[in-house]
Amino acid sequence: MNGQTYRMDDAPLNKFHIRITALTFGSNFSDGYALGIIGMALSLLGPQMHFGSFWTGLIGSSALIGLFIGSLFLGGLSDKIGRQKIYLSNFVIITVASALQFFVTDPVTLFILRILIGVALGGDYAVGSTLLAEFSPRKYRGILLSSLNAIWTLGYVSASVVGYYLGKMGPDSWRWMLVSAVIPAVIVLVMRIGTPESPRWLVKMGRNEEAKEIVRKYIGPNAVMDENISQNTAANYGIKDLFNKHLWKRTAFGGLFYTCQVIPYFAIFTFLPTILEAMGFEETFTVDMLLNLFLLLGAIAGVWCTEKLSRRGFTIYSFIILTISLFILSLMPAGSNGFVIMVFAIFTFVMAAAGNLTLVYPAELFPTEVRGTGVGLVTAISRIGAAIGTFLLPVSVSSFGMTASMITLSVILLIGTVVSIAWAPETKSLGLNEASNPNLDVATSLNREENSVEVGS
Template sequence: MTTEASIRLDDAPLNKFHIKMAGLTFGAHFTDGYIIGVIGFALTLIQPQMGLTPLWVGLIGSSALIGLFLGSLVLGWVSDYIGRQKIFVTSFIIITLGSALQFFADTPMELFLCRVLIGIGLGGDYSVGHTMLAEFAPRKHRGVLLGSFSVIWTFGYVAASFVGFFMQNLGPDAWRLMLATSALPAFLILILRIGTPESPRWLISKGRKDEALAIVQKHVGPNVVLDDEAEVDSHQKRSFMALFSKEMRKRTVFNSLFFVCLVIPYFAIYTFLPSILNLMGLSENFGTDLLLNVILIVGAVLGIWFTVIFSRRGFLIYSFIFLSVMLVLLSVLPTSASFLMILVFAGFTLIMSAVSNLVGVFPAESFPTEIRSLGVGFATSMSRLGSAIGTFLLPISTASFGIQFSTMGLAIVLIIGTIVSIAWAPETKNLTLTEAATKDERTVKTALKGEK
């Protein structure tokens, strides 16, 4: 029964449980950044030892992204049927196992398969991690919590740079230990996730309201009540076709396209950063890497602040415009203008890192409970497919057409992202999770005026 003192789940105050769920989800993003970051250093040792061809270098470099595509697509769909919590735990069993198996890989194919397996686990976690936290988090803090994923991912990526730099001189087989170290944080997160509760919003969508209320009042507060009864009567099918229904198709296409348009240049550039800097005529050393890593972290932290003070829609659109201009400049500036190129590259890095926070916010806020994991998983899978293709093709493009042509190609991708965002980006700030996932733009604007 509700009382005057009752608080809706979306309006509950932030407590230790929310922080714990955020920490468990953040740990996954740290592991993801670490796994993606460490492979670049490992490949410098693996390539001569295994005699890798450029094809195998590209395949191994993009293998985790390929797995992410598969895992987020399939496991996100599965979680909407069997529950978030089961995939929340199972995904890290897969990641831990795949990370450890890398130590024993003796052929390119074995290493490729190990990293695809890791990517499948990461993809499943992307689908349910964002969803679990979004479905527990109060709307006042949801943007900050979801946007913080990018910061933690960046810390993982930077940590991998340090580990790779200092371990690469331990011998020709140092890559085995280097890659296997990702099993340590993965195993720790797995242990801590055991016993986490199911998402109450998912339970509501299955008609299990009593179980949902018990979880909410145990972990969020005894006076917290559920206000999502309408979702019990939802008849929307949990299938991929539901994502392309009349009500959802614009959200699905928008989340997939904006996500893809951000991550293609992000992964393509920073996976091959040393060679790109050299091709641009800029000196590359550990000091340069450290500077850019610091800018990545600063940008990610700024992104949290920007998510709080700016509208979601405005932040995304103006960031796309800025990034497009920066890449166009990098494609036309002469290599003799080194100082200006460094300045432009630093600005690009800062804003790219900042706006990347929105990839954890928009998808989780755009879909109703019954297909939220499916929607987040689909958008994530499309982004990782795009990033895998971009990462694979960039070395071929720079070798065949040069760095300026390739940079202009990436700028065109960002321009497409700008157009998509202007046309379709919704405004979800200050709305409850249900409102954000179901209202059209005109109704959203009315709701926001009412909030003010």
């Protein structure tokens, strides 16, 4: 910018922004792949180990249970010890646990390994998007964060394709399916070595000189960052601050909107071949791949929607469309395959597009002091909901039938619609700390001192 100083929020996009985005892209691809491959593996693993609906649901939801634990605890830990340490160690765990899946001989061991993978993925959901948000300029933050969902979806769809072809290798091919998740995990792990700490977090911890050096090296020699906070105060904040009178509504909205969106997503797409069979489709792979294509197209379209539409409007209208389309699907009679595919494609496309919001909104809801904790908490809430939904879906279908199960998922989407109309804030086009101000100075909401620390000048 011709030697003029500029805020970190207004920095031009540079090679480092692309690099940190690519690293987070890699993690989201790996996340989507690890969660997608289990659905394919279960179709072979379940009959071989004689799973009933209980173990099928439990193994299918195991990584999501781990995601709950990892998001809740590792997100909060990142506000205490920093983003970078967890950002790197997550993929050590994912790589090792994914490799060990090849050798399992019983459902309990597989369940434990999937829990460990989920814990690490949960930490990465909280820390990865937080770190990217804290480095990204406001002009590009929405498109960079929302692009993560497209990459996650690509990983998820890739798992379906790989699983289909590996499935032809014989009854033990599920082992190769599960261990294949090591490949993207190792690539991400190696590439993440040397990632710098978030300068915003360093400022909160009073480590201003380190923050200055990182800003100058990675953002630009003329970049500055203004933060209204006294030194060494970030360690005093925790999960309780998310429920103070200024932030509780944002915490509640983040958790509920995220949960109402991912429960139908994971419940339906984890067991998509089974659902398609229950809907009367004899050959499910072609329909599965068609819907996966709409997942991918929807995720790409969601990047555009996140950039062009308001956060609030995009959230509300996507919930409305999802609620109506899933309710229609739940009432479809057997034999109407053409209409079912059309409505299912609309549902899939919009669900994938709206999924971009889950990677943009949470990071914008909370101030830096508790951003990792906040993103971790709302992700944890969503994942325990998704785990419960995924576990219960096979049980529900077996006990009450497909129609009742789908109507229940429609009601969950309706709840998301109501919550979004009542509480969704507009955070687009604001600086990261401005976006997280709930109608007042966040310094007041977290009882911060009113002094300014300028970084990088």
